[in-house]
Structure formats: C-alpha cells, structure tokens
Amino acid sequence: MLNVSHLTVNYGAIEAVRDLSFEVAAGQVVAIIGANGAGKSTTLNTIGGILKPRSGKIRFDGHDISAMRADQIARLGLAQVPEGREVLAPLTVEENLRLGAYVRADREAIESDLQAMFMRFPILEKRRHQPAGLMSGGEQQMLAVARALMARPKLLTLDEPSMGLAPLIVNQIFEIISEIRAEGVTLLLVEQNARKALQVADYAYVLERGALAYGGPAAELRQDERIVAAYLGN
Amino acid sequence: MFWQQVVNAIWLGAVYSLFSLGYTLVFGVLGILNLAHPSLYMWGAFIGLMCVNAGLPLWLALPLAMIFSGLMGVLLDRIAFKTLRDRNAPHLATLISSIGASIFLISAAQGVFSAQVSRFPFGVFPVKVFTLGPVTITLLQISILAISLAIMLFLRWLLMGTKLGQATRAVAFNPVTAARLGIPVDRVIMQTFFLAGALAGAAGVLLGLAFNAISPFMGGPMNLKGLTVIVLGGLGNIEGAVLGGFILSFSEVMSVAYLSSDLRDAVSFVLLLIILLFRPNGLLGRSSAKRA
Numbered sequence: 001m002l003n004v005s006h007l008t009v010n011y012g013a014i015e016a017v018r019d020l021s022f023e024v025a026a027g028q029v030v031a032i033i034g035a036n037g038a039g040k041s042t043t044l045n046t047i048g049g050i051l052k053p054r055s056g057k058i059r060f061d062g063h064d065i066s067a068m069r070a071d072q073i074a075r076l077g078l079a080q081v082p083e084g085r086e087v088l089a090p091l092t093v094e095e096n097l098r099l100g101a102y103v104r105a106d107r108e109a110i111e112s113d114l115q116a117m118f119m120r121f122p123i124l125e126k127r128r129h130q131p132a133g134l135m136s137g138g139e140q141q142m143l144a145v146a147r148a149l150m151a152r153p154k155l156l157t158l159d160e161p162s163m164g165l166a167p168l169i170v171n172q173i174f175e176i177i178s179e180i181r182a183e184g185v186t187l188l189l190v191e192q193n194a195r196k197a198l199q200v201a202d203y204a205y206v207l208e209r210g211a212l213a214y215g216g217p218a219a220e221l222r223q224d225e226r227i228v229a230a231y232l233g234n
Numbered sequence: 235m236f237w238q239q240v241v242n243a244i245w246l247g248a249v250y251s252l253f254s255l256g257y258t259l260v261f262g263v264l265g266i267l268n269l270a271h272p273s274l275y276m277w278g279a280f281i282g283l284m285c286v287n288a289g290l291p292l293w294l295a296l297p298l299a300m301i302f303s304g305l306m307g308v309l310l311d312r313i314a315f316k317t318l319r320d321r322n323a324p325h326l327a328t329l330i331s332s333i334g335a336s337i338f339l340i341s342a343a344q345g346v347f348s349a350q351v352s353r354f355p356f357g358v359f360p361v362k363v364f365t366l367g368p369v370t371i372t373l374l375q376i377s378i379l380a381i382s383l384a385i386m387l388f389l390r391w392l393l394m395g396t397k398l399g400q401a402t403r404a405v406a407f408n409p410v411t412a413a414r415l416g417i418p419v420d421r422v423i424m425q426t427f428f429l430a431g432a433l434a435g436a437a438g439v440l441l442g443l444a445f446n447a448i449s450p451f452m453g454g455p456m457n458l459k460g461l462t463v464i465v466l467g468g469l470g471n472i473e474g475a476v477l478g479g480f481i482l483s484f485s486e487v488m489s490v491a492y493l494s495s496d497l498r499d500a501v502s503f504v505l506l507l508i509i510l511l512f513r514p515n516g517l518l519g520r521s522s523a524k525r526a
Contacts, residue, residue: 048414049413050410050413050414069413069418070410070413070414071412071413071415071416071417071418071419074413074414074415074416075416080414082411082414086408086410086411086414088403088404088407088408088411089407090403090407091400091403091404091407095400095403098397098400099400099401099404099412099415099417100415102397102401102415102416102417103415103416147415151415151416
C-alpha cells in the first residue's frame, strides 16, 4: 500500500529525516513512535505532500507520489488527520465533514456516510451547524477523524491523535482507532504515546533523531527491553 | 432633500459594495491587498464602453466586461502574485508588485483608450425618471441597484451554498489543510481572482454608466474608497464589505449634501482613520476566539 524508501527530508538546514525506509501493507496498522523531534510528523507531512523530500521515493497504491502535490495525493485515497487537528474553525461541523469528502463525487453515498458519521459521533450531529472552532479539543479530534473517514480513504494517517487531550478522551480516540482498524482501513499512526500506539498496531517503527532505530511486530516491541526502557517507562 | 440623499446613497453604496467585495475576497483568501483591483474596475468600464460602441446591447456588454476583467484578474495573479507566492516572498513584495501592476494597467489603458474622459453614447440607457413625492430616481439608478444586489446574492450563494464556496473558505482559513483534503488550492485562487476581477468590472461598468465618465484614472479615488470599505467591514469579511460600502456611501452623500462637496473624498479618509484608531479589526472583524 505504502512504500517509503531511502527518504531524506530537510527542514531548512536541518536534516529532519535521514535515509528512512519502511512499509505499510494493506489492512495493517503501522505505528511510528519516537521522542519529540525525532522526525515523525515530518515523515507524515512528506508522505502527505505538504513537505517535499530531498531524496528517496514514496510509493502509494502503485503510484510514485514523491513529487506530487498534497491535493493530488489526497485524490489517490490518502486521508490525513494532521497534528493539531486542523479543523476549519470558521466553517460549520457539517461543512468540515463535507469537505472531507471533497475528493468524492458519489453524492448519495456521501449523504449516507455523513449520516453514519453522525451516528458514530453523536456530538458532531449536536454541533452540526456550529463553527468547528467552538468545540473542545477532544470534539475537534473526533471531527478531524470523521472528516478524514469521509474521504473513504485507502490509507489513513494520524499524526499525534492523543496530543493535548485528557486521558479519558485519549482512551476514546484509541477505541475509535481500533474500530476503524476492525473495518479494514489501513492505518499509519504517529504517536508519542508509545504504549497506546503499540497496543493498536500490528507493526511499529521507532524513529530516533530522524533515522530508523528499530522496526518489528508491535507485540515484539512491547516486550523489547530497550523499547520498554526508552519509550514505555512506568 | 433628505430622502433624496438616502436614495442616492443606497444605489451608490450598492456599487461600492460590489467593488469592495472583490477587494476583500482576494484579501480573505490570500491575505494580500491587491492595489491593482481598481485598475480592473477601470478596464471593466472601458471594455463595457467598447462593447457598446461596437454596437452590442448593454445587457451583453456588462457580462462581457465582467468576463474580460475577471480573466484579467487571473492573469494579474499569474504574473504579479503567483510568481512571488511560489517563492514565499513577504507580503510587502506582493503589495509593491500590485502597485506596479496597477501602474502598468493604467498606462496601458492610456495607450489603448487615450487619457481623455470617454463617455457612453447618449441614449444607451433609456432616460426615465420616476418621481415619488419628494424623491426622484432614474431607471438607470434602479437598474444599478437591482443588478448590484443580484450579483451580491449570487456571490453569497456561491460562497455559502456550493462546494466551490466551501473549498474557497477552506483555502482562506488554511491552504495547507485545504490541500490535505484534496482541494486544488491553486485553482481555487484562480477562481477567486476571476470572481474578484468580474466584480470590479461590473462595478466599473455600472459607475461608468451612472457618472458617464470613463478614464484611465477613474480607479484612483476608488482605491481609497475600497480600502476604507474593507477596513470598515473587517479585512476579508464578506458581509463587512457590504456594510462598509453603504456606510461609506451614506457618509459621502450626506456630507456633500449638508457640508460641502469638496469633502467627498476627505470623508473616506477620515472614516478610515477613525476605524483604524478605534476598531482596527473593522466593524465585523473576525474575533480571535473564532479562529482558535
């Protein structure tokens, strides 16, 4: 589904990601964990077309997307839940959701998906006609996830979905991620909350200072003493 | 006397709003002040006049002028703004670029149409005056008001009721987020410049008809007026531009009627100063809470 090979990304003069290679197979949930500044968000933003790679290749669903614009990549079926949620604050909740389906043309299916989102996230239906910016952080995160799902993506990327949220809300977000996973959507998840990420993931990679440090089945990483010591703590 | 002034202020305000909507639309989407906007207004007026002189009916000349100035707006963006945008140039560079484009467009108009004041041929619009008690209004003024309001309602529908409008507002709020959702940001910007140019062109033809004086320099006074209107309403604020247009026209018309006609252009300047001093975000300026 997604194949990243020898990816290097510069952020100004700094090499934020260095010679990174990894894969996400269809139907998998893959987590990228690592400390703050390890290059996790840079990686996702480069895959999404917001940042341009300095070198390396990114292939998605059979296409070379390394040089594509973000909107072209979205059109191929990649939906993003960006860091900080990025809801369109002045637009209503419903407008945000509808724009999630911007790349689609199947009107009736969009309407039924909208109703399905309202069933799944009742708070969004309650706030349907309110500006999205007036909602709480947790609600905005729900909206960001729902908006991305409205695209019916082949691959969904989530950038720090738990950031800045209360523990109760974090649990809720990860429950939703498990649900999405159960529906067979391929997921690429970037998280500082390694414990939570390793619980939902099939496979995980650890980034350290822009380079790949470990990679393996999440179940193994959960047992790995080095990982436990460095990222899971107590 | 008073009601006559009210009538005058209403139709004039509608055209001011029309002009300023394009101004504020570009600011809302790109965050840049396009000082060449009044030049599109002037070109729109000239193209309308050319169409009429070529024997076309007015109802055809207006949309043709709008399409022409709309395309001119797109071209203006490609040449003067997109080149800078792609290089992440600072806003000041864009502002200066728009001044340059404006000088070019004015000089080009002088070359093509001469620096003289041009006029629509007599009788291009039926001269018909209605009297209602103390108030007289011409058919032309009624038509200008009706056309302006119709265009504004259309714009409102376009921005609030269509997918294109939602995409435009998404780009205005955050182009990166918009791109993530699959919105082709560059195409939305082109459409915005087309709309803005077309609005300026419509205002040009309508005011050209109302005052029957079209010259390469007619954009000059509109620059300050437009700026006042959009600052009054809050930069980038659509409803604000409409409100601002009417506030400006009422202030102008009333000061000409009751103070002195010399004050007409001073009014917009004074209004601009007052609003900058006391409400720098404009009357309907976005509150920061809404953007959080």
